[in-house]
Amino acid sequence: MNASVRERIVRQAMPWLLSALLLAGWQLASMRSGISHAILPAPSEVWQAFVKYRSALAEHALHTVVTSLIGFFLALVGGVLLGLAVGAWPIVYSGVYPLLVAFNAIPKVALLPLFVLWCGIGALPAILTAFSLAVFPIVVNVATGLATIEPEMEDVMRALGARRDEILLKVGIPRSLPYLFASLKVAITLAFVGSVISETVASNEGIGVLMMAASSRFEVSLVFAGIIVIAVLAIAFYGICGLVESRMAHWAFRARGGQ
Amino acid sequence: MNLRLVSAQQSVVQERPTNARPFISLKNVSLAYGADEGMLTLDRVSMGVGEGEFVAVVGPSGCGKSTLMKLVTGLLPATSGEVIVDDNIVHRPIKGVGMAFQNATLMPWRTTLRNVLLPLEIVQPFKRQRRRKRAEHEARAQAMLDAVGLGPFGAKFPWQLSGGMQQRASLCRALVHEPKLVMLDEPFAALDAFTREELWGVMQSLWLQHRFSAILVTHDLREAVYLADRVFVMSKKPARVIFERKIELPRPRTIEGSFEPHFIDLVHELRGKITEARS
Numbered sequence: 249m250n251a252s253v254r255e256r257i258v259r260q261a262m263p264w265l266l267s268a269l270l271l272a273g274w275q276l277a278s279m280r281s282g283i284s285h286a287i288l289p290a291p292s293e294v295w296q297a298f299v300k301y302r303s304a305l306a307e308h309a310l311h312t313v314v315t316s317l318i319g320f321f322l323a324l325v326g327g328v329l330l331g332l333a334v335g336a337w338p339i340v341y342s343g344v345y346p347l348l349v350a351f352n353a354i355p356k357v358a359l360l361p362l363f364v365l366w367c368g369i370g371a372l373p374a375i376l377t378a379f380s381l382a383v384f385p386i387v388v389n390v391a392t393g394l395a396t397i398e399p400e401m402e403d404v405m406r407a408l409g410a411r412r413d414e415i416l417l418k419v420g421i422p423r424s425l426p427y428l429f430a431s432l433k434v435a436i437t438l439a440f441v442g443s444v445i446s447e448t449v450a451s452n453e454g455i456g457v458l459m460m461a462a463s464s465r466f467e468v469s470l471v472f473a474g475i476i477v478i479a480v481l482a483i484a485f486y487g488i489c490g491l492v493e494s495r496m497a498h499w500a501f502r503a504r505g506g507q
Numbered sequence: 508m509n510l511r512l513v514s515a516q517q518s519v520v521q522e523r524p525t526n527a528r529p530f531i532s533l534k535n536v537s538l539a540y541g542a543d544e545g546m547l548t549l550d551r552v553s554m555g556v557g558e559g560e561f562v563a564v565v566g567p568s569g570c571g572k573s574t575l576m577k578l579v580t581g582l583l584p585a586t587s588g589e590v591i592v593d594d595n596i597v598h599r600p601i602k603g604v605g606m607a608f609q610n611a612t613l614m615p616w617r618t619t620l621r622n623v624l625l626p627l628e629i630v631q632p633f634k635r636q637r638r639r640k641r642a643e644h645e646a647r648a649q650a651m652l653d654a655v656g657l658g659p660f661g662a663k664f665p666w667q668l669s670g671g672m673q674q675r676a677s678l679c680r681a682l683v684h685e686p687k688l689v690m691l692d693e694p695f696a697a698l699d700a701f702t703r704e705e706l707w708g709v710m711q712s713l714w715l716q717h718r719f720s721a722i723l724v725t726h727d728l729r730e731a732v733y734l735a736d737r738v739f740v741m742s743k744k745p746a747r748v749i750f751e752r753k754i755e756l757p758r759p760r761t762i763e764g765s766f767e768p769h770f771i772d773l774v775h776e777l778r779g780k781i782t783e784a785r786s
Contacts, residue, residue, distance in 0.1 A: 404680075406582055497616075
């Protein structure tokens, strides 16, 4: 009992310990190695940049968060609908799935010029890029959840006289929920990647813009501050998705863990 | 001496009215898999199950016993021949059949009580009444759980129960809507010997209480003799019915009774037929 509590505390402290260790190593390296601080600023300098530009960082970060979340929620709606269709009808699966794989293989940066051409510069191409990156894991996971329904469960339902939509509602959707929530963690981080990539190319606002501007002014410490802001945001939203997951599909966690 | 016993009991059976008109009848039913129809799974199977009769089907493994269940419930269409249930030819899945499998197949996101409630959300007339009679339906599901000794566990999730308890819940789900027909596909096969024998007793008392027609597919010959009114022995693929034995043991049957000579003789007789079928 006591040992397991201690183990849990250690396990929860590990990410913080490792981060602190990395920062300390970085600080030491940049002080001792002789690499110009214009190329590799020390964490202390990054922190100074962060404090100095905090209002600009906050403003641009908020913009990035908003575009990422819009893209993410569009991907959620589109991904669930498409995933249900792909998972529920084999005919849709055979038609759509190869195209989905092909679409997923395209580097989304390659689509950016098109998005800019169609939507102009600003939030819209960022939302589209975030959507196009985030939608794939959602579709795949929802479809997988539906496809892995036990045949016996379906037999039970059909022998009772359940219609197709009843089977989907009572078995298919609950069955695919844990898969959906697992995919959301991946999707939200991909949405951030998408919107930042788009901002660096075609936007006037957002953390990506701020970083591009900073790098063109050789303010490397601000670039690093931007990177860390993105990383922290991604972790935060990953954590929120994880929390939602454990709330909504707790049975899937505990069922795996036994009693 | 045993022979005399059996024949005396068979004459009793012929007077039973339940066998007058079979509730289920299969007439020369064949099933072929694949487009070329080369692989026969079932070959001209004919059998009848009376209303309220408990029938067991035994045979070598992989002989298509489970396929038989799918045919009777209409989940699979027959290639030739006729399946008639309750005077209707079966074309599509018939409604309201209770089913239990080797796996309990309970929904992990529902509590045990709500798992048992599932058929009442699908089968008429319960489905129509489910808002008005919600409390009544829950009481009915709870009564089923009480009957199999799961009374206090309704609020637990299936994965918090042992394998035997899950299987009990699965039987409750198969029976809660008082189906006329119940299909049991090796429901006790995955359980340990003691739990299995305990559940035979549970199954028997549920059947004595509700008197549904049941088809039990099993590998376990003692199980077949313990539970069934009649046992069918199937051959290996392509499966045919090669033997039929009425089991006229008094009910309720007991585990002690299963060690008595005439019970064991019946098991041996069936075993002999299966050995023939395998060779």
